[in-house]
Amino acid sequence: xxxxLVLRAAPAALRALPPPxxxxxxxxxxxxxxxxxxxxxxxxxxxxxGEVRHGLxxxxxxxxxxxxxxxxxxxxxxxxxxxxxxxxxxxxxxxxTAAAACILTVIVYGIKKFGPGVAAFADKLxxxxxxxxxxxxxxxxxxxxxxxxxxxxxxxxxxxxxxxxDAKRNNIAMLLETNYRERLxxxxxxxxxxxxxxxxxxxxxxxxxxxxxxxxVEKNVVQSITPQQQKESIAKCILDLKALSKSAHAAV
Amino acid sequence: LPxxxxxxxxxxxxVKLGQLGSWLAMRDFTPGGILGAMRRGYDRYxxxxxxxxxxxxxxxxxxxxxxxxLSYMWSYSHIKHxxxxxxx
Numbered sequence: 001x002x003x004x005l006v007l008r009a010a011p012a013a014l015r016a017l018p019p020p021x022x023x024x025x026x027x028x029x030x031x032x033x034x035x036x037x038x039x040x041x042x043x044x045x046x047x048x049x050g051e052v053r054h055g056l057x058x059x060x061x062x063x064x065x066x067x068x069x070x071x072x073x074x075x076x077x078x079x080x081x082x083x084x085x086x087x088x089x090x091x092x093x094x095x096x097t098a099a100a101a102c103i104l105t106v107i108v109y110g111i112k113k114f115g116p117g118v119a120a121f122a123d124k125l126x127x128x129x130x131x132x133x134x135x136x137x138x139x140x141x142x143x144x145x146x147x148x149x150x151x152x153x154x155x156x157x158x159x160x161x162x163x164x165x166d167a168k169r170n171n172i173a174m175l176l177e178t179n180y181r182e183r184l185x186x187x188x189x190x191x192x193x194x195x196x197x198x199x200x201x202x203x204x205x206x207x208x209x210x211x212x213x214x215x216x217v218e219k220n221v222v223q224s225i226t227p228q229q230q231k232e233s234i235a236k237c238i239l240d241l242k243a244l245s246k247s248a249h250a251a252v
Numbered sequence: 253l254p255x256x257x258x259x260x261x262x263x264x265x266x267v268k269l270g271q272l273g274s275w276l277a278m279r280d281f282t283p284g285g286i287l288g289a290m291r292r293g294y295d296r297y298x299x300x301x302x303x304x305x306x307x308x309x310x311x312x313x314x315x316x317x318x319x320x321x322l323s324y325m326w327s328y329s330h331i332k333h334x335x336x337x338x339x340x
Contacts, residue, residue: 049301052310056317087340091324094334111309123306 051059057074065073085091225233259271260278267275280288301311324331 046304047306049304049307049311052301052308052314055309055313058310058314089335089337089340092331092334093336094331096331115309119306126305 053059053062062074065077069076086093259267259275262275264275279285301307301314
């Protein structure tokens with residue numbers, strides 16, 4: 001029904017457009033894509049088809065005759081028509097009529113008996129097709145949704161990049177600090193070594209001077225002790241020793 | 253005041269009986285026009301009776317009935333000889 005509406009609206013819309021216009025170098029016979037028509041989304045299929053009575057005559061015929069002739073009008077028309085065809089032998093009764101009658105009986109019986117079963121089966125097939133298509137569509141929507149979620153998460157992650165850069169800056173500052181302090185320590189050590197060397201040098205020099213002076217003084221003193229003084233001192237020592245030994249003898 | 257529609261744009265059911273001749277003469281009888289008319293008719297029938305969720309028997313049975321009638325009309329000239337009376 002809806003497709004018929006679209007089909008009816010299309011020619012009217014096309015005729016309402018302005019006459020041919022040469023647009024620039026492109027010679028078009030009508031401006032393109034000016035209406036809102038588009039092929040998607042497709043309108044859904046109608047649920048049931050047009051009503052048909054007795055499987056042969058569309059309902060519109062009965063509705064057309066209803067105002068003038070009421071409910072029995074079309075049946076009267078049908079009966080009259082049938083009698084006319086038979087009496088004027090426009091419809092001839094021959095062997096084919098008997099064959100047609102038998103065939104029609106069998107067909108009508110078959111349809112009455114197996115119709116609903118076949119209809120249910122066909123509906124089930126349709127349902128499965130529609131369900132699989134729906135499932136695919138839902139799956140696609142689901143994947144797109146998860147993609148959207150992921151994207152939002154990534155965007156949220158990007159917001160954290162300031163923290164990341166701060167941490168990196170801290171790291172680098174720490175490295176620089178460490179390096180600076182190491183080098184400071186190295187400088188201190190080197191300077192201390194040099195100063196220690198100077199101090200040691202001075203100490204050594206003073207010690208050497210002292211030792212040398214003491215040695216020189218000793219040497220001179222020993223040289224100044226003449227042989228005579230030596231004898232005198234030895235005699236004195238012997239006297240002292242004797243005196244000491246006497247006192248020691250006395251003590252014991 | 254209803255919109256004045258050109259005669260050639262009216263639909264068949266809106267044409268008055270007196271205008272029928274002129275309306276018929278205004279129709280498009282080029283091969284493209286005839287093809288277009290057949291395509292439109294086919295689309296109308298198809299979208300009304302067959303291209304639906306739960307199609308019924310009427311869709312194809314009307315086509316078959318039309319075929320039966322048409323073939324009877326084409327073979328009437330030799331079914332004529334089976335008539336029971338010559339004069340009606």
